[in-house]
Amino acid sequence: MDTRLPVEKTYKLFIKGEFVRSESGRALAVPNESTGGITQVSRASRKDAREAVIAAKAGWHAWASKTAYLRGQILYRLAEVMEGRRAELCEARTQAGVSSDEAREEVDLAIDRTVHYAGWADKISILLSSTNPVAGPHFNVTSPEPTGVVAVVPPDGGATLLTLVSTVLPVIVSGNGAIVVAPERDPRTTIVWCECVATSDMPAGVVNVLTGLRSELVPQVAKHMDIHALDLWKSDTVDAELAKSASVDGAENVKRVKVRDAQSVDWASDDAQGLSFIEPWLELKTVWHPVGL
Amino acid sequence: MASKELATVTQGTALRPPKHGWQYxxxxxxxxxxxxxxxxxxxxGGKWVEPQSGKYFKTINPATETVIAEVAEASAEDVDRAVRAARAAxxxxxxxxxxxxxxxxxxxxARRIQERSRELAVVESLDGGKPIKxxxxxxxxxxxxxxxxxAGWADKLAYAIPGRRARPLGVAGQVIPWNFPLLMAAWKLAPALACGNTVVLKPAETTPLTALLLAEILEECELPPGVVNIVTGAGVTGGAVVNHPDVNKVAFTGSTGVGKRIQRDLAGSNKKLTLELGGKAANIVFADAAIDQAVEGIINGIYFNQGHVCCAGSRLLVEESAHDTLVxxxxxxxxxLRVGDPLDKNTDVGAINSRMQLEKIQELVAAGVSEGCMIHQSHAQLPSKGFFFAPTFFTGVSQSHRIAQEEIFGPVLSVITFRTPEEAVEKANNTHYGLSAGIxxxxxxxxxxxxxxxxxxxVWxxxxxxxxxxxxFGGFKESGFGREGGRAGLMPYLNAEGV
Amino acid sequence: MALKKKAVSTSRGARSNGHAIVKPGSQDEALHLPTGGDRRRHTYRPPHVPPVEAVGLEERAASLAKRSIKKASKLEGLKMAISMMDLTTLEGKDTPGKVVAMCRKALRPHDRLDVPSCAAVCVYPNLVPVAKRALAGSTVKIASVATAFPSGQSPLKVKLDDVRRAVEFGADEIDMVIDRGAFLRGDYGKVFDEIAATKEACGRAHLKVILETGELGTYDNVRLASAIAIEAGGDFIKTSTGKVQPAATLPVTLLMLEVIRDYVDDGWRVIGMKPAGGVRNAKQALQYLCVVKETLGDQWLDPDLFRFGASALLNDVLMQIEKEHTGRYAGEDYFSKD
Structure with missing residues (x-):
């Protein structure tokens, strides 16, 4: 007998640069379309979400304090690592039910999109800053800064690797820390992608991932007072009602909440990338200083 | 009990500080x-080709005056081949x-340069004389x-010129200087390529090697043949590049004299031109400055790269009340400042790039002395071979002295005093250059x-x-026009047509 | 050393600024808070010091840290570093046994290697007599921290008693702490007076003034505190107690050396410098020596003018010396940990 029993991967949460099980000990069964079996993934709890916020806050501070150039280098490194792990990324997608050809095409797009965002790191401020000709003896300059901790709820269903990078990278490229509520139907892809993140030299806590039930997790991140913004993509597991209540909850600490419909974007096209995806997660700061002797 | 234990312990050897100081x-x-x-x-065209003339010139190590390698001298025909390859690509x-x-x-x-950076750094120092550090x-x-x-701009050009369509210009002819050979190649190539242009680049004749290593890197990167062509040679080769009729864009970094000639030559053609030329920067120090950091800034401003820097802070304007302390x-x-072997990791000031440059520096320093300025020079022991010049500054300099007017392009600083900010402004701007300034x-x-x-x-x-x-980065007045770096650095390589 | 022998006038050294009359033992004395009627306190004018540009200072320190020290100069530098070490233990759990072992190590840092003794040991006052016995007849000095080390938050009388006791016990050098609370609330006069009073209490013992730079917040404050310490009579200025992070850093040390250089250039007496805490390995020690050499010159590379306050540094330096001799990296288990 030369058959060999494969060693299966355990899918855990990704918090503060570490892969951890849910403190609740609960798991969620996700079907594996390529084997017909199931995968048990961690079902994150409120306490896991709380830990993720603490991690994201630290991640934001560490990440935003790096130079834009270094952030760009690290995102480019992420693209390099994704290229090296393309087989695993493809496999994760076929396990979610897409064909090998579709998976390969999607992974290509996701890697190229990562390269695209790597190039943004040191251009955001160039394009969004201004020196303002105020009517007086003052030097006056406006420049963007990251908002802080941003919860991202990427689309569920569809090209979940491409939509993941297309929603998370524009949030973090400027220096924000992110908490990602993974697609419920295909959490594996997000976790495999986190393995790329974990080996890309990105500081711990910049990207944190919660897997589990979105009906549980979305309200938790929407209510958390230390999360400054919420990027919510309506899709299979986030209906209009859930999105609405999250928007209402977000008002408690004046969160920047953006609710969009995943169907409204052609994710494979160049329209699904660029500055307009980055800009919502920035704050503008204006500094005045006198000019004189 | 304690002291008993110690009875057997004898003291370590006495050590006195080294008599002649601690030497590295x-x-x-x-x-x-x-x-x-x-x-x-x-x-x-992606290939290494012999020059049609069969002529080669030698590139030497200015620290030892020994030959490092032979380099092809491109004729007008070779340049024409290069331009045709660039056009096809x-x-x-x-x-x-x-x-x-x-x-x-x-x-x-970019990645390959990082990976081969130590090799490139060593060759840069060997060929040009700059300290390895x-x-x-x-x-x-x-x-x-x-x-x-x-690289990041290439797919974001529409953001750089909103409302206009970003199109490349075509073939760019680029001529670069010897003071930052590889860096100037990067400044020229990167934006040109990002915008979609192809290039014929001519490195300086005293420092061609790192550009040629860069060509090897381009090969390794499988850059399509002809996108970048590198032609080595002296002024004649450079002239052939900028004057070639099928070049759409000329970028030159070098002396103001040559820059003016290129501008005249190109007059009436449709070629887009950018020039980054000489400078005579004022480094202005007020009495309320963080004086020790100002000193470091002055040192860096004039002795960095032996003063072979177009934006060097070669005129120190100091508020009179701070003059004596600063001096x-x-x-x-x-x-x-440690002057010597460019490859020594502790060398602060390396070799002057060429004998010609050394002679120019010596001539201007002699002029400073004969015009009555007071010379201050380090007592550094200079190597017996190679082209070296001790770090020097002059006090008692006024605006009319030659050393305050002409670009020395060497490790020589002129100290001039001022009394009020207005006077500092007037003196700082009192030059036909306008590249940089320090405050x-x-x-x-x-x-x-x-x-x-x-x-x-x-302005720093x-x-x-x-x-x-x-x-x-770029100048006002006779220091040239056009900018390199950032969004502005794209503009010289784009045809920003209105929609 | 030529400078030292000149023995630059001490008349401009320790001086009192003649203010700060507070009834001894009162609560006012404890905190030395200004009262409404007391205007004299404000007559103290701290020395004028030029501003510090932090980025430039750190760049300069970083560039000096890149000096490449190899072969003979490395060996020479490492030995020099040992000869400048104040081998230190300042723990609540210090015992005579620990201090004796440390003294042994200071006397003869290694049994095989040809290395000098350390400059001094540095201990709490209670352990000075132990060190005194252990080091009798040697050139290794005894330094003791005093003045309510490490916080300095006690009345002056208590601090001065602390100093006198340590000197009586046999300390050759006193490492005092400045009152950072007073400094940060702007009561520079109190800082000055306490240093001057401590200098007086030291008698023949040398005075090192610890600024605790990690609590001063800015380089400008470090520069001002250094100047006050020098003008008030300190023989050495020292960065840190070792109890606060950050302790000694290269930029802070560079800055303090620049202050010393400025005073020396102005004809003031020579002042020593002691970075303490944070210098843990041989490479760092060499970086500090480069900073000294290129700021004050070779004459400052002398245990009378430059010291390292450290505990873990010695073994790393010894390991590096052994490596220079044998060509192989040493293992830490081959060096005694005392």
Whole structure:
């Protein structure tokens, strides 16, 4: 007998640069379309979400304090690592039910999109800053800064690797820390992608991932007072009602909440990338200083 | 009990401080991790081709005056071949390629430069004489950074010129100087390629080697043939590049004299031109400045790269009340500059790039002395071979002295005093150059007041000689026009047509 | 050393600024808070010091840290570093046994290697007599921290008693702490007076003034505190107690050396410098020596003018010396940990 029993991967949460099980000990069964079996993934709890916020806050501070150039280098490194792990990324997608050809095409797009965002790191401020000709003896300059901790709820269903990078990278490229509520139907892809993140030299806590039930997790991140913004993509597991209540909850600490419909974007096209995806997660700061002797 | 135990312990040997001071042993950077070829051909259309004339010139190590390699001398015919290769690559490949794919080639180049950075740094120091610590810590990281930065622009050109369609110009002819050979190649190539142009680049005749190693890197990166062509040679070759009728864009960095000639030659043609020329920067120190950091800024401003820097702070304008303190500190400080073997990791001031340049420096210093300025020179022991010049500054200099007017392009500083900020502005701007300026004061409002009045393209406040891929660099007045770095650095390579 | 022998006038050294009359033992004395009627306190004018540009200072320190020290100069530098070490233990759990072992190590840092003795040991006052016995007849000095080390938050009388006791016990050198609370609330006069009073209490013992730079917040404050310490009579200025992070850093040390240089250039007496805490390995030690050499010159590379306050540094230096001799990296288990 030369058959060999494969060693299966355990899918855990990704918090503060570490892969951890849910403190609740609960798991969620996700079907594996390529084997017909199931995968048990961690079902994150409120306490896991709380830990993720603490991690994201630290991640934001560490990440935003790096130079834009270094952030760009690290995102480019992420693209390099994704290229090296393309087989695993493809496999994760076929396990979610897409064909090998579709998976390969999607992974290509996701890697190229990562390269695209790597190039943004040191251009955001160039394009969004201004020196303002105020009517007086003052030097006056406006420049963007990251908002802080941003919860991202990427689309569920569809090209979940491409939509993941297309929603998370524009949030973090400027220096924000992110908490990602993974697609419920295909959490594996997000976790495999986190393995790329974990080996890309990105500081711990910049990207944190919660897997589990979105009906549980979305309200938790929407209510958390230390999360400054919420990027919510309506899709299979986030209906209009859930999105609405999250928007209402977000008002408690004046969160920047953006609710969009995943169907409204052609994710494979160049329209699904660029500055307009980055800009919502920035704050503008204006500094005045006198000019004189 | 304690003292009993100690009875057997004898004291360690007494040590007195070294009599002649503590000297740093030589610490030369290794050269065994790469091998240069004895002869380099021209890089045209993705191939290494012999020059039609069969002529080669020697490139020497200015620190030892020994020959490093032979390099092909490109004639007008060779340049024509290069331009034709660039045109073909432009028409068939580079201008048609998806911008995001173009970006990935440029990222590859950036990465390769990082990977081979030590080799490139050593060759830069061998061929040009600059201290290894500078080529290692300044030239190479900045060169890679320029490629990274502009790689990211390739697919974002529409953001750079909103409301207009960004199109490349075609073939760019680029002529670069000997003071930052690889870095200047990066400054020129990166934005040109990002915008979709193809290039014929001519490195300086005294420092061609790193550009040729860069050509090897382009090969390794599988850059399509003809996108970048490198033709080596002297002024005649450069003239052939800028005057070739099928070149759409000319970029030149070098002396103001040559820049003017190029501008005249191109008059009436449709070629787009940018020039980055000489400078005679004022480094202005107020009495309220952070004086010790100002001293470092002055030292860096004039002795960095042996003063072979177009934006060097070659005129020190100091508020009269701070003059004596500053001169005392400078006198002390220049003695600590280690002059010598460029490959020694502790060398602060390396070799002058060429005998010709050394003679020019010597001539101007002699003029300073004969015009009655007071010379202060470090007592550094200069190597017996090679081209070296001790760090020097002059006090008692006034605006009319030759050393205050002419660009020396060497480790020579002129100290001039002023009494009021207005006077500082007047003296700083009293030159036909306008590349850079430095301002040292603890009062930020004064920084902005002064900066507003400086007729210079780059103003450093409480720092000096800072460069970054995101930051535009270039001059006012006879220091040239056009900017390199950042968004502005794209403009010279784009045809920004209205929609 | 030529400078030292000149023995620059001490008349401009320790001086009192003649203010700060507070009834001894009162609560006012404890905190030395200004009262409404007391205007004299404000007559103290701290020395004028030029501003510090932090980025430039750190760049300069970083560039000096890149000096490449190899072969003979490395060996020479490492031995020099040992000869400048104040081998230190300042723990609540210090015992005579620990101090004796440390003294042994200071006397003869290694049994095989040809290395000098350390400059001094540095201990709490209670352990000075132990060190005194252990080091009798040697050139190794005894330094003791005093003045309510490490916080300095006690009345002056208590601090001065602390100093006198340590000197009586046999300390050759006193490492005092400045009152950072007073400094940060702007009561520079109190800082000055306490240093001057401590200097007086030291008698023949040398005075090192610990600024605790990690609590001063800015380089400008470090520069001002250094100047006050020098003008008030300190023989050495010292960065840190070792109890606060950050302790000694290269930029802070560079800055303090620049202050010393400025005073020396102005004809003031010579002042020593002691970075303490944070210098843990041989490479760092060499970086500090480069900073000294290129700021004050070779004459400052002398245990009378430059010291390292450290505990873990010695073994790393010894390991590096052994490596220079044998060509192989040493293992830490081959060096005694005392």
């Amino acid at each position: 042993a030589p610490s030369p950077e290794g050269t065994d991790h790469f091998k240069l070829k004895p002869r380099y051909e021209l890089f045209i 432009y028409d068939t490949v580079w201008s048609r390629m998806r911008a995001s794919e173009r970006a990935k080639y440029i990222y590859r180049i 500078e080529s290692r810590d300044v030239d190479l990281p900045l060169a890679a950074a320029h490629f990274f930065h502009y 005392r500190k400078l006198t002390r400080r220049i003695e600590n 040292w004061t603890d009062k930020a409002a004064k920084v902005f007041w002064m900066a507003k009045r400086m007729r210079a393209g780059v 406040a409480n720092t000096f000689n800072k460069f970054d891929a995101t930051s535009p």
